[in-house]
Amino acid sequence: xxxxxxxxxxxxxxxxxxxxxxxxxxxxxxxMTQAGVAVPPGFAVTTxxxxxxxxxxxxxxxxxxxxxxxxxxxxxxxxxAAQAIRIRIRGHRLPEAVEAAIRAGYAAMGxxxxxxxxxSATAEDMPDASFAGQQDTYLWVKGADxxxxxxxxxxxxxxxxxxxxxxxxxxxxxxxxxxxxxxQKMVNARAAGVAMTxxxxxxxxxxxxxxxxxxxxxxxxxxxxxxxxxxxxxxLEEIIARRISDKHVELVGDITLGTTVExxxxxxxxxxxxxxxxxxxxVARLAKRLERQNRCPQDVEWAIDADLPPGENLLALQxxxxxxxxxKKKADAPKTYATGVMGIVSTLNAALPVRR
Numbered sequence: 001x002x003x004x005x006x007x008x009x010x011x012x013x014x015x016x017x018x019x020x021x022x023x024x025x026x027x028x029x030x031x032m033t034q035a036g037v038a039v040p041p042g043f044a045v046t047t048x049x050x051x052x053x054x055x056x057x058x059x060x061x062x063x064x065x066x067x068x069x070x071x072x073x074x075x076x077x078x079x080x081a082a083q084a085i086r087i088r089i090r091g092h093r094l095p096e097a098v099e100a101a102i103r104a105g106y107a108a109m110g111x112x113x114x115x116x117x118x119x120s121a122t123a124e125d126m127p128d129a130s131f132a133g134q135q136d137t138y139l140w141v142k143g144a145d146x147x148x149x150x151x152x153x154x155x156x157x158x159x160x161x162x163x164x165x166x167x168x169x170x171x172x173x174x175x176x177x178x179x180x181x182x183x184q185k186m187v188n189a190r191a192a193g194v195a196m197t198x199x200x201x202x203x204x205x206x207x208x209x210x211x212x213x214x215x216x217x218x219x220x221x222x223x224x225x226x227x228x229x230x231x232x233x234x235x236l237e238e239i240i241a242r243r244i245s246d247k248h249v250e251l252v253g254d255i256t257l258g259t260t261v262e263x264x265x266x267x268x269x270x271x272x273x274x275x276x277x278x279x280x281x282x283v284a285r286l287a288k289r290l291e292r293q294n295r296c297p298q299d300v301e302w303a304i305d306a307d308l309p310p311g312e313n314l315l316a317l318q319x320x321x322x323x324x325x326x327x328k329k330k331a332d333a334p335k336t337y338a339t340g341v342m343g344i345v346s347t348l349n350a351a352l353p354v355r356r
Contacts, residue, residue: 007049007101011042011184021046023120023180028319035293037286037316042115042184043105045151047122049098050179053155056095060175062088063159072168079161089156094148102151103144106183114186114253117141117150119157122178139216139260140186140253147183154181187315188253191274192217192303193227195287196322197234203325205297207240208232208284214265214274215250217301217317225249228274232284239280244273279304282314290319297322 005013014022014030022030026044033039054060066081093099109115117138136157138150157163158179167174193212198205211220211227219225225248231241247265254261275283287300301318308315 007046007052007098008105009044009046010105011039011044014044020122020178021048021180022182023047023122023178024320025118025120025318026180026182027120029182029184031293032290032316032319037290037293038312038314039316040116040185040187041109042182043109044120045098045102045105045181045183047178047180049094049101049151050155052095052098053089053092053152054175057092059088059092063175067164067168067174070164070168072165075161075165078165078168082159082161082164085159086156089159090152092152094152099148102148102183106144106147109183109185112142114140114142114255115147116182116184116186117147117154118182118184119154120180120182121158122180139218151181151183155179186253187216187303187305187317188307189216189303190214190306190313191279192301192317193220193283195283195300195302196297197287197291197300198297198322198325199231200322200324206234208234208287210275210280210283210287212274212283213245213247213250214269215252216260217303219249219251219262230275230280232280234284234288237281237284237288239277242273244271246270247274275304279314286314286316290316294319294321297325299323 009018009022011026011030011033014027015034016027016031018030019027022044029039029042030044063085066085070077070081072078094102106113106115119136136154138153141147141150158177159174164174166172167177191212191214193210194217195208195210197208199207199209208231210230210232212230213220213225213227220227226245227247228245229241229243230239232238233240247270249262250265251260251262253259283302286302287298290300291298298319299322300316303315303317305313305315
């Protein structure tokens with residue numbers, strides 16, 4: 001069992017009631033774990049840990065001082081204040097009890113295990129608040145020292161220029177937005193992508209639309225690679241359309257370097273489907289199951305883990321309510337579609353250190 005319960009909490013112990021302590025991303029991972037969905041194991045660093053960091057160093061008052069009177073339309077002033085706050089957060093050590101809990105949680109996962117360290121703010125992954133993707137994610141992190149440092153970096157990313165401007169414009173009090181951080185076993189992705197349990201162009205809920213490419217899914221959501229695209233009829237579970245693209249690069253983990261690297265895809269794979277038909281249907285069934293479990297259309301991140309045997313290698317990385325058509329229905333305005341599409345991209349995209 002990973003997690004002391006106060007500053008860290010194992011995914012298997014996270015339920016719906018823990019949303020305020022673990023944020024949207026970790027709450028979703030916990031709910032999927034408890035429901036028996038295949039999810040890479042890990043734990044959440046709770047908002048109690050972040051609050052303890054703020055209290056220990058008096059950072060809340062300092063943050064408010066930096067942001068007092070900032071004009072959200074003056075991005076230069078927002079950027080100066082945001083940068084100063086990030087420097088202050090990164091300049092402090094974690095409280096001893098918080099750091100000890102994180103180190104213990106990581107040690108329980110295994111020696112020198114490669115993990116993803118992912119931000120999970122309490123206001124993200126909600127249909128009405130496009131917070132997701134505004135904070136940082138770090139992949140292929142190894143060693144307890146690095147995990148602790150990346151947790152602190154995730155906390156600091158609450159104060160990117162974009163996130164600060166967003167909260168200012170939406171009149172959200174900055175110090176009320178807390179940050180949990182997920183520490184999760186890294187997936188050695190052969191292929192990865194996104195599945196939506198409706199057609200993002202038409203809103204047709206009888207379809208599941210899957211985008212997929214080689215390696216980690218960040219290349220898809222950042223727009224670097226044009227992914228393979230599959231449309232599956234939801235009830236009959238049949239592939240009714242496919243478009244195979246030229247996938248020229250992939251993002252993969254380098255065990256020796258302990259980081260992610262971008263590499264060119266060799267010619268035979270570039271224009272080959274990155275998923276078999278059976279894998280496409282498996283992804284569609286996973287997305288369909290999560291839609292049924294969460295009772296609304298879903299936007300699902302998934303990966304095929306090269307280290308696991310066929311039939312056990314499909315993993316859910318994240319599930320959240322889709323935002324395109326939920327926003328469109330509320331606003332009932334044609335221009336909402338364009339905003340929604342950009343919202344999906346920003347929801348999935350996150351800062352990522354890449355060695356080229």
